[in-house]
Amino acid sequence: MSYPLGRAHLLLVLILLSVPMPLLADEVYKEPQVFLRESFAGDIPEPAALWIVGEKKAVAADVLGHPPAALRERYWKQGSRVAWILEEVGKARPITVGILVDNNVIRKLDVLVYRETRGWEVRYPVFTNQFKGAELEGGKTLNQPVDGITGATLSVYALKKLARLALYYSQLVNDS
Amino acid sequence: MIKRTAFVFGLAGSLATPVVIAEEARNSDEQLWQVIEEQQKRIETLEDSMNASDGVQVNDKGSAQSGARDFHIGGYGSIRAESNNLDADQDTFTFRRFVLTGDGKINDRLEAYFELEFERFGAIELEKGASAGSDGFSAGQAIEGTNGSEISMEQAWARYRINDSVNLDMGALLVPLGRFNINHDDNQWNLTRRTLVDRGAPVLPNKAAWPELGLGFSGLVETRAGLVDYRLYAVNGVNLDFEFEGEVAAEPAGNSTIGVTKFEAGFAPSRGGFSNDLNGNKAITGRLGLLPEPGQEFAVSGYYGRYTPDFMDSESVWSVAVDGLHTFGGFEFEYEVVHTDWGNIDDVAASFARAAVDKEVEAKISAEGGETTEVVSEITLGGLAESRTGYWIEARYPFWPKALDNTFLGRGFGNPSLEPTVRMEQVVVRNRITGIEFSNRQITNLEKEKSSIVNRVTLGLAYRPVPDWVISFATEYTWTDEQTLAGLTNFIPAGEDEDSVLAFSTGVAYTF
C-alpha cells in the first residue's frame, strides 16, 4: 500500500529546506538600548522625565482611549531630537515601540518588542516606514495616512495611537 | 500547663510526618533571623548558579513580561435584523453567531489558539429515559432545540515557532484558500452577510469558515519586493460525507391515513473529519501572498485532494484562488476569484450507485384494520457540480467628518469611521447534479443542469466606533437567469417563480 502522506511530506520538506533560516529570533526585535544608540548616533543623552498629570493626562487618555499607566514617561532629548519608548496593548498584549521625533516630526518608529500571536507584519519596516514624516494635525491626528494590514487591525491601531502620543509629548517637551 | 501538655501530646502524636509550620508559630527572634538568612542564602545561591552559566543573564529579553505564560479569552458575535420580499422568509432577527476564542502564549515560541463557534445557536436539549411497568418496558430519547443550532470547532491549533519565517502549525487550521476564510471574523467586514463565493453559494470546496485537521508550515519572509506570507498544509480534506435525516409524515388516503416513516442518508461534500479520515488520502493546501507596501496585498492559493470515501473509486477536487486588496486615494478595493473543479462527477455518481446498491427502498406494512404505514429508506448523492467559478469585489471609502467628533457617534472614540461599501458578486455553477436515481448498483437517471449563475449586488454603510466593532446597514439585490433561485444558494428559500430577492438588513458585529 502506498504511503498516502508521502507526497505531502516530501513537498513540505522540500519547501522547508529551501527557505533561508536566519538565526533563531524571538519577540524582542531590537533592544531599547540599540534603538537609542541608533537614534543619537551612539551618543545617548541622559534620560529626563515628563510628568503626565492634569490636563496632559486628559489628553493622553483621549489619544489612548484609556488613562496612561504611569504618572511619568521617560525620554531622551538632544538638540531637536526626542526619543520615546512607549507601550500599548494591541489585542491582548503590550507592544513596545521606540519613536524618534525631531522638531515635532516623526523621524523613525521601530517595533522593539512584539508579543501578540498575530499581526506581526506590523513590526517590519514595510509597515513602520509609513510613520516617517508624520506630524500632528489639529493637535490630535496624524497628518498622513497610515494604511492598515489585513489581520492586524488592532496592532496597527496601537501603533497609530503611540505615534500620536509621542508627537504630543514631544510638543510638551519642546515647549517647556 | 495541662492544656499545653494536652496540645503537645496531641500534636506530637498526630504529626508523624514532618510538616513545616508557618513562620509566625516560631516565637523566638533567633528563629526569625534564621529564616531571613536562609532566604538570603537562597537568593545568593540562585544568583551564583545563574552567573556561573556562561555569564548569560536570565531574562535578557527586555522586560519581565516577555516570555511570560499568558492566556487571553476573547470572542466575537454578530446579529442581523432583516426584511426581504420573499414569500417564505419572515422578517426576522438572526443570531448569526457567537464565537469564543482563546489565545494562549506559553513563551516566545509556543502558542495555542482555539475558536469555538455557536451558530444560530439557541439551545440543544437531550432527554433520555427508560421505564418498566406491567405493560412492558420502554427506552426512549428525545432531542429538542432551536432550529439551526450549530456548534462547531472552527480552529484549534498549536504553533511551534522556529523563527518568524518558519512556524510549524498543527491542529484544526483554517484552509488558506482565498482571503475570506482566513479572515472571516464578522466584525472585520462591513456588510451583514458573508459572500456567495465563500458561504452562500460556495465555490470553495467547503463553505467558510472552513477548518481542516492537519499540519504544515507558515511564516513571513522579508524580501526586497515586500513581505511574503506563505502557508502550506497537509490536511484530512473535504470528503463525501452524509447527513442522516429522519422524518415522520401523515398522508391522507381516502378515508384513512397512511403513516410514513422515512430515513435518508444524503451524501454531499463536507468538511474533513476530526477523527477518522474517510479516505487514506491527505489533501494539500497552500497560499502565497505578497505585501509590497501597506494597503497593497496580493495572493494566490490552492487546494487539491481526493474527496471520495474509501468505498468509492478515487476522484479528486482541486481549487485555485486569486485575491487581493488595493488602496488608492482613500478608496479600498478588495476581491477574490475562485475556481473549483470536482473532476468527473458522472464517474463519481456511477461509483456511488455501485456502492449504495439502491437509492430508495420502500415497504408498506398493512394492518388488519386496513391502516397502512410506509417505511422508506433513501440513500442519495447531492451537492456536486462539475465545476464552480465565482468572484466578489468590494469597494469601500472610510472617512470621518470632523463635525461628528462631538456628537454621540464620535465622543470617547479615538478613531471612529464611516465606510460606505459596495460589493458585487457572481457565482457560476456548471453541470450541477439536480437529480439522481439508481437501483441494482446502476444509475438509472442522472439529471444535471447545464449552468446557472447567481448574482448579487450590495450597497451598505458601516459605522465603526472602534476599528473592530461595526454597525451596518445594507441593501442586497440577488438575482439569477434561472427561473428560480431555489437550490442555487444554501440560504434563500425561494419559491418556484422567485428569481430575485431584495433584502434590507441591519447588523451588529462586536468583539472583546
Place this chain on the structure above:
Amino acid sequence: MISFTRSRQTRRKFLRLSHRYIGVVSAVFLILIAATGTAINHLKDVGMEDSVLTWPPLLRWYGLSNGPQEIVSFNTDSGVLVSWMNSQLFLGKEPLQLEQIVDSPLLGIVEGPGFLAAATSDSITLLTRTGVLIDRLGQENLPGRIRKFGSKADSFFIDTPNGQFRTTSSFLSWTQAPSVNEQVAWSSQRPTPAAVRKQLLDTYQGGGISLQQFLLDLHSGRILGIGPWISDLSALAILLLAISGIINWRRLPR
C-alpha cells in the same frame, strides 16, 4: 461470628484473640485519632488556630500544587509595609493594580520624598505613597542585576554584579559608586505580620492548608481522599473492642 454452638472455652478464646488482634491492628489508627482529636480541641489554647501549612508535598497532595509562593515583606522607615506574593505587589493588605506583573520577588524597598521605590532583581517600580504607579525601570534602564537596594541621605544605591551604582530621587540615570560603602542602609526583609499574611493568603490564594483542616482530615481519614472510612472503621473497631472487652470481663473465670 460468635457461634453459640461451640463450647464456652472456644468462645472465650475466640473473644480474647479477636480483642487482641483488633486492638493491635487498630492501635495505630486509634492513637492517631486520639492525638488529632486532642490537638484539634486545644489549638486555640496555644494560639495556633490560624496557622497555615505550606509544605509543598502536602500542598501537592491537596491539589494545590502551585501552592502559594513565599511572601516577602519590607518595611519602610515610616512604617509602610510592602509585600510581594505570586507576582503581585501589596501595600499593607491591599494589592496594587499595576499593569505589569512583577515576576521576581521583591528585594528591597526604599522611601523617597513623596514616593516609594520597590526593587526586584530586574526592575525598580516607583509608586506614590498611595500606590499609584509613577514609573517602572526595566532591565534596560538598570546597570545590572540588583542584589541589594538601599539609600543614604538623598541618594539611592543598588548593588549589582557589575559593582554598586547610585542615583538621585529622579531615578533617571546611574553613576558608579565606590564598591564598599558602609554607610548605605540596605533594605532588608522583615517577617510578614500574621494578620497581613493571613489576609493575603486567604483573599488571593485561598490559603495553603490551615493546620486545623489538616488535623481534621487526619482525624477523619479524609486525608487519604477516600472519605471518612478510616474513621468509620476505627469507630467500628472501638465498638468491637469495647464489646469484646466487656464480654471478656464478664466471662473472666470466677
